[in-house]
Amino acid sequence: MVRTAPGRPGNVDSPAGPPSGVRLSLSRRGVTFARRHRLAPYLLLLPSAAVIAALVLWPTVQIAEFSFQNYGLQQEIGAAPAQWVGFSNYSQILHDPEFWLSLRLSVLSAAVMVPLTLVVGTLVGLLLSRLGRKMAAFVSSVSVLAWATPAVSASVIFVWLATPDGGVVDWFLTKVPSWLGGGAHWAGFSWTNAALPAYTLATALVVWTSFPFIAIAVLAGLRTIPAELFESARMDGAGPWQTFRQVTYPLLRPIFQVLFLLSVIWDFGVFTQVFIIIGELGQRDEYNLGIYEYATAFQLPPAYGLASALAFILTIILLIITVGYVRASVREGALS
Amino acid sequence: LTTLATAPSKAPAAAGRRRGRRLTRRARRAGLNLLGLLVALVTLFPIFWMVSTAFKPATEWYSLTPHPLPAHPTLGNFRAVIDGSVIGLPYWNFLKNSLFVTVTAVVASSLIALLAAVAVARFRFRFRTTYLIMLLIVQMLPQQALVIALFLDFRSLNLLDSLVGLILVYTAFALPVTIWMLRNFVAAVPRELEEAAAIDGAGPMRVFWRILLPLVAPGLVATSVFAFVFAYNEFIFALTFLGTDTAKFTLPIYVQYFYGRNGADWGAIMAASTLFTIPVMAFFLLVQRRLRAGLVAGAVKG
Numbered sequence: 001m002v003r004t005a006p007g008r009p010g011n012v013d014s015p016a017g018p019p020s021g022v023r024l025s026l027s028r029r030g031v032t033f034a035r036r037h038r039l040a041p042y043l044l045l046l047p048s049a050a051v052i053a054a055l056v057l058w059p060t061v062q063i064a065e066f067s068f069q070n071y072g073l074q075q076e077i078g079a080a081p082a083q084w085v086g087f088s089n090y091s092q093i094l095h096d097p098e099f100w101l102s103l104r105l106s107v108l109s110a111a112v113m114v115p116l117t118l119v120v121g122t123l124v125g126l127l128l129s130r131l132g133r134k135m136a137a138f139v140s141s142v143s144v145l146a147w148a149t150p151a152v153s154a155s156v157i158f159v160w161l162a163t164p165d166g167g168v169v170d171w172f173l174t175k176v177p178s179w180l181g182g183g184a185h186w187a188g189f190s191w192t193n194a195a196l197p198a199y200t201l202a203t204a205l206v207v208w209t210s211f212p213f214i215a216i217a218v219l220a221g222l223r224t225i226p227a228e229l230f231e232s233a234r235m236d237g238a239g240p241w242q243t244f245r246q247v248t249y250p251l252l253r254p255i256f257q258v259l260f261l262l263s264v265i266w267d268f269g270v271f272t273q274v275f276i277i278i279g280e281l282g283q284r285d286e287y288n289l290g291i292y293e294y295a296t297a298f299q300l301p302p303a304y305g306l307a308s309a310l311a312f313i314l315t316i317i318l319l320i321i322t323v324g325y326v327r328a329s330v331r332e333g334a335l336s
Numbered sequence: 337l338t339t340l341a342t343a344p345s346k347a348p349a350a351a352g353r354r355r356g357r358r359l360t361r362r363a364r365r366a367g368l369n370l371l372g373l374l375v376a377l378v379t380l381f382p383i384f385w386m387v388s389t390a391f392k393p394a395t396e397w398y399s400l401t402p403h404p405l406p407a408h409p410t411l412g413n414f415r416a417v418i419d420g421s422v423i424g425l426p427y428w429n430f431l432k433n434s435l436f437v438t439v440t441a442v443v444a445s446s447l448i449a450l451l452a453a454v455a456v457a458r459f460r461f462r463f464r465t466t467y468l469i470m471l472l473i474v475q476m477l478p479q480q481a482l483v484i485a486l487f488l489d490f491r492s493l494n495l496l497d498s499l500v501g502l503i504l505v506y507t508a509f510a511l512p513v514t515i516w517m518l519r520n521f522v523a524a525v526p527r528e529l530e531e532a533a534a535i536d537g538a539g540p541m542r543v544f545w546r547i548l549l550p551l552v553a554p555g556l557v558a559t560s561v562f563a564f565v566f567a568y569n570e571f572i573f574a575l576t577f578l579g580t581d582t583a584k585f586t587l588p589i590y591v592q593y594f595y596g597r598n599g600a601d602w603g604a605i606m607a608a609s610t611l612f613t614i615p616v617m618a619f620f621l622l623v624q625r626r627l628r629a630g631l632v633a634g635a636v637k638g
Contacts (some may be wrong), residue, residue, distance in 0.1 A: 060485075130368055304484060
């Protein structure tokens, strides 16, 4: 993971080897001690491994299993047993225009949210590194507040800001001069009735919540770069953009890589914010992949088998990105 | 400035240049501060607007020209929320549910994670790397996918509409991040201390309670913040598991339900949202310095 903060306690790990307490005692007590110690890590891991296996890994396996079954209302009330149907759920999905629409919305929204979040976050991080101590503390505290706002609250707030009656966004846009795109036609504009405005609002919301994380990670990375490097870049007459391209970006590249992959994973799977903005499960043409899958499972009549196939597709897409993320983390030495 | 003004008599050109440079530096400083202020204001605005709306009477929030501050601040919206105008239960009921679920899950996951963190930080063993990579991957599995299987499992186990079911799920999903962050704090405790205690005849349990735990305690606080925020804010599982029994709702579901039912009473909705948000924000501001380091170290989902 992103382990960049200077002076972090864990960055220096002791070298491998058995605890030296074992080496020191040669008595028989020491031998049982050692034997106990060889088992110790596994015993210590047992509780966490059991909980994760039961409540995270097993459900994942179940999703894969259900995706090949006709698990629906009949099976739920026990009228008929679940039957294996092979790939029929998957072929139904591939011929389902709603699936492709929801996938497109997920991909497109992530394609806008991720770069925007990264650019805004990086710019704020660079700004924080140049501010005086007090001002930087103030701005980063405020940013942490945005990051800490629960997704449900943030979504409800943004819906209120953009509501057609009495919302401050529409009011503001009517005041903006027309050459900037404002004007009276914005009065009463609904941001939630169609996919494009709804996802514009969701994008603003996602950028607002997640830029602080990027900014603080970039700031922590910037602090690891020796000031002389920037000094000499400036001596050589490099402008701000050139300094960023030639000095900052190459040095912080591993961090940017991890932040990029994390953002893709989070923004592709964004659920709560979109769920609330589009008004629960009302407007089918505004579903993204996660919400389409959820609606398939929990709207009547429930189609758990079909939904599991969708869930499995979503999981596989995210796992592919996760592989990249894990590799980037390992390369950065996160597993030491 | 006076010294600057008297100095030029000796070397006017150099001093003038120096003054110019100082002025541009000052101008740049002011510009940066202004930019910082702008970022802070834009970031703060939604939160400010929530709190401000919560104090406005209906005539004010439902007005064609919005005003930043309420002209006649009222506690009516908060009263409606606290008295329970929508579900018929007071706000405290839902706060109690949320706190019960969150605190139990945080304590459980911290204890379980501490054991795993000791294993990962203190021992080299065969599946160590596998385990760490498993944690990284598990953290990225989409909750809206797993919720289908967990819903069906929990129904057959009679754990739907029950806070116990939520506690189990929150404990499990908080574990990867907590272990990942805690292992750094455990690794930072000097091994020599434990060895010295062991030589002095202290058993492993004693070493754990007397040496390791007190030294890791600050780390436990920092990591538990993330577990706390995750459990307190969690939406998908609560929405799915607590379907029919409104009395069991946790705060996120309560706020969402309040918003869904109250249609356009934005004053009350913002009051409910404020009462839900302010505790977690206060918490964050209190611990934020330690948090920012942890935030980066843990790369935690926001």
